[in-house]
Amino acid sequence: MPPDSSPAAIAAPDSLAPTPPSLIALFVAFAKMSLAGFGGVLVFARRAIVEQHRWMTADEFNETFALCHFLPGPNIVNLTMVFGSRFRGIAGGIAAFAGLLGPPVVIMTMRGCHCPRCCWWRPRSASPSP
């Protein structure tokens, strides 16, 4: 547990990061939250964007996510494009989008998970095929 884990530190930071994130920073940040995101990425996205990098205030994050929630499509994927493009135009959106989706897609397809029996971490429901 990090030393700053006291509840007092939760208060939303007033100061945002001085410089907007670069394309590489967007890609890396979204790749990290994606790879941490077992069971969903939203929690990790808020943590990284609002608390760690301070790229948005808590209010801005809420409004951005609510819009993405309201529009069709996977919410967090919509968020990558809206968030990234706010800082670096469409290229920023694509960098965040690729960061979120690229690494897990590579992992899924490389592990050969089209065949659940081959996975060492196969779910309990998986049984030998007939």
Add this chain to the structure above:
Amino acid sequence: MNDGNPILTLALTFGVMSLFAVGGANSAIPEMHRVAVDVHHWLTDKQFADVFAISQLSPGPNVLIVTLIGYTVGGLGGALVATVAMCLPTALLAYGVSRFLNRSSHARWPSILQASLVPLSIGLMAASALVLAETSDRTWAAILVTGAAAVLAASTRLNPLWLLLAGGCVGFMGLLG
């Protein structure tokens, strides 16, 4: 539909489906099941249950179940096409809407609209959390774990991965029945 080219069918199917998936990927799961199992016979019922479980257990957004379905249908190419078809059109739509709302900054209604969506979105998430808890928390131990996770997540800056790890340990010990 176009049975001759399964990749094209994948692209069309998920491209259209994403435009109706309001509220996120999980709301589209029943429709995915219908299309992949009943309509196109890409997977059996059992295989669908497996890819659903795998997509929930894997890192990354849960929408990546379409990657696994695409992989089953058309290998690596199918996986990529299904993922892009499900994710890119709506992401570009969201980009367009967000740009439009933020560009007309002389008007007040865009910010009012965006602000009013916040409580709605929070309410929807709270409701789905409640529905999930009602259906899966069948024992006192499970209710306790849900409550403890909610309190810890809300009141500390603990990395959620620790909560997942702790929940997993409790589950492996067989305490959640």
